[in-house]
Amino acid sequence: MIHEDLESKLDISYSVPEGIKESKVLLYRYIDKAVYVKQKTDDAVVLPDLEEVVKAIAEEAELVTGGKLSDGSSGPEPIYLFTIGETAFYTLAEEYLTAYTSLVAMNLATVELRFFRRSADRVYNFAAATGWQLYKWYVENKFCGRCSDYMLPGKTERSLVCSKCGMTVYPKIMPAVIVGVMNGDKILITRYKGRAYKGHALIAGFCEIGETAEDTVRREVMEESGLRVKNIRYYKSQPWGFDQDLLMGFYCDVDGSDEIKMDKGELSEAVWLDRTEIDDTFENMSLTNEMIVRFKEGEQV
Numbered sequence: 476m477i478h479e480d481l482e483s484k485l486d487i488s489y490s491v492p493e494g495i496k497e498s499k500v501l502l503y504r505y506i507d508k509a510v511y512v513k514q515k516t517d518d519a520v521v522l523p524d525l526e527e528v529v530k531a532i533a534e535e536a537e538l539v540t541g542g543k544l545s546d547g548s549s550g551p552e553p554i555y556l557f558t559i560g561e562t563a564f565y566t567l568a569e570e571y572l573t574a575y576t577s578l579v580a581m582n583l584a585t586v587e588l589r590f591f592r593r594s595a596d597r598v599y600n601f602a603a604a605t606g607w608q609l610y611k612w613y614v615e616n617k618f619c620g621r622c623s624d625y626m627l628p629g630k631t632e633r634s635l636v637c638s639k640c641g642m643t644v645y646p647k648i649m650p651a652v653i654v655g656v657m658n659g660d661k662i663l664i665t666r667y668k669g670r671a672y673k674g675h676a677l678i679a680g681f682c683e684i685g686e687t688a689e690d691t692v693r694r695e696v697m698e699e700s701g702l703r704v705k706n707i708r709y710y711k712s713q714p715w716g717f718d719q720d721l722l723m724g725f726y727c728d729v730d731g732s733d734e735i736k737m738d739k740g741e742l743s744e745a746v747w748l749d750r751t752e753i754d755d756t757f758e759n760m761s762l763t764n765e766m767i768v769r770f771k772e773g774e775q776v
């Protein structure tokens with residue numbers, strides 16, 4: 476999966492660790508989920524170095540306004556995100572991108588965030604997705620939801636704290652389940668309606684308030700397929716920053732009737748596929764793909 480082999484290298488602590496060899500900046504465009512890059516090919520990009528971006532903005536500010544940025548500060552303030560191996564990743568408020576032509580002069584190109592679902596660089600894939608999750612949270616929490624004053628970064632932990640009333644918010648992580656419903660040598664395969672991803676999927680959905688993950692499994696399977704399930708067993712989890720999710724994979728067996736009553740609002744297809752009818756191959760990216768391929772290959776699930 477996209478995050479595997481990286482867990483041991485990821486340092487998500489709030490302060491920059493020692494021994495950093497390079498610092499990259501993840502510049503996002505919120506409106507269309509785009510990422511600014513220095514170079515791109517069909518399956519790889521070069522992310523800009525933090526230093527060159529900060530320098531370009533500061534130099535332009537010096538030229539234009541005598542060293543002060545529009546917010547009164549003397550230089551851009553990068554937000555440290557996390558470190559993977561010896562590379563630290565930062566982000567920068569989008570306002571810097573629109574206000575300063577120096578970044579235009581750097582000839583930055585853009586790629587869709589989705590590009591990082593299958594680029595050749597596994598570190599960048601994970602970094603771009605997880606960076607997006609944090610960036611989106613920062614953008615969407617500029618003001619306090621209780622008293623509408625400014626939110627400021629927490630001093631000792633990753634949080635945003637209201638400058639007036641002290642209300643604190645933490646990064647948003649939405650728990651969701653992916654469910655492999657089995658019926659002997661068959662598994663319930665779905666396709667989602669109205670989404671860019673057209674490949675095979677499994678039943679999936681977000682946990683509701685007050686539910687256990689197992690409750691979510693039972694409810695989502697019933698809502699999307701009309702089936703009852705038993706023998707719910709946890710398989711694995713996957714952080715999925717593209718959609719701010721923490722995905723939890725479960726396998727289970729159909730209980731009673733195997734007649735599918737598909738939710739036509741959510742799905743375009745829901746069918747039982749025999750192991751021999753599945754043509755998916757292992758992509759080492761998504762939990763859904765891994766669960767389908769494990770079943771196809773007859774591994775213990």
Ligand SMILES: [Zn+2]
Pocket residue numbers: 619620621622623624637638639640641642
């Ligand atoms: Zn407040």
